[in-house]
Amino acid sequence: GGELYIPFTVAKAKVEEVQRDMVAMKAQQLSLVDEMEQHYKDIERDLQEYFLAYIKRLKAAAEDQAGAHQTTLEQVGDEAERFRELAEASMLEASSRIATLEREKSKLQFVLSEDADVHDLLDKERTLTSSLRSESS
DSSP states (O other): OOOOOOOHHHHHHHHHHHHHHHHHHHHHHHHHHHHHHHHHHHHHHHHHHHHHHHHHHHHHHHHHHHHHHHHHHHHHHHHHHHHHHHHHHHHHHHHHHHHHHHHHHHHHHHHHHHHHHHHHHHHHHHHHHHHHHHHHO
């Protein structure tokens, strides 16, 4: 038979070449795995930073809103206080005006009662005069 034989040195060289290629491929594969692992760690870190920043923004917005509510409450409180002061001042003014009007009313009643006394006297004088006239005639 015409079988071909590969010389031992050639076969050995080919096996060593395949082994070197396999070692190189394994090193390349490990390098790729490391690279991918680093990539995922970077993504994880970026996501964590993003969500921490997002939570921080939400918290700041909530604090701003709480601050705005507090400010609104203070403004409403201030307005209520001003309204109360205004109402008290108005009540005081009204009470003072009522007291003045009551004093004027008392004076008028006094004057009117004096007038009534004068009218009574005039009526009595007229009655007396007319009765004197009727007696003298």
